[in-house]
Amino acid sequence: MPASTPDPLALERQVCFALVVAARSVLGVYRPVLEPLGLTHPQYLVMLALWGAEPLSVRELGAELRLDAPTLSPLLKRLEAAGLVTRRRLDSDQRSLAVGLTDAGRALRSEAEKVPxxxxxxxxxxxxxxxxxxxxxxxxxxxxxxVPGDA
Known part of the structure; x- marks a missing residue:
């Protein structure tokens, strides 16, 4: 390959590499900002979704956050143990859980407004x-x- 032609496989030219490094770096910036709120970054994302609209079913919450139930469930359990959210069965469908904020979860929003x-x-x-x-x-x-046609 001529010296003037950039290598298409050079690490620094890859979008995937830039995204991974940026994500890791930015999450590192969030960590000390969220620590006083008692939240991890994934928990913060759950709270953001609920501050936007609540209650949400676990399915709705997962769709909004693009997380599957096995990933979301432990986050919700920890937020519930911290007294920030409640999980309850829907009257209309006992198989579905609704997630809502507690008074403490709602109150935390005012502190979180400083995060951005x-x-x-x-x-x-x-x-x-x-x-x-x-x-x-x-x-x-x-x-x-x-991609259409991908399973």
Whole structure:
């Protein structure tokens, strides 16, 4: 391969590598910001979904977070043990669980409102730039969705 032709397999040229490193790095920024709230990043995502709309069935919550039940269930158990959420059987379908916030879970929202600003500050990036990155990642997520015909 001529020296002037970039190597298409160079590690630093791979989207997958950049995404993995960025995810790990950004989650590392969130960790100390979420620690005073008593939340891990996955638990924070569950709380964000519930602060947006509650109650949600486990199925709805899993779809919104793009998590399967075996991944979501332990998160919900820990949040319930912490007194932030409740899980109860739906009257209309005893096989389904509804997840809602406790008063403590609702109250935690006011503390969590500081998280986006603190993360932006720690990243030394303005909110507009982070929103553009998020929008680009959202387009990437949509583009990488299921391919028709794949099972």
């Amino acid at each position: 600003g603190l993360v932006a500050q720690r990243l030394a990036m303005d909110v507009g730039e982070l929103e553009r990155i998020r929008d680009g990642l959202t387009r990437l997520i949509e583009a990488s969705g299921p």
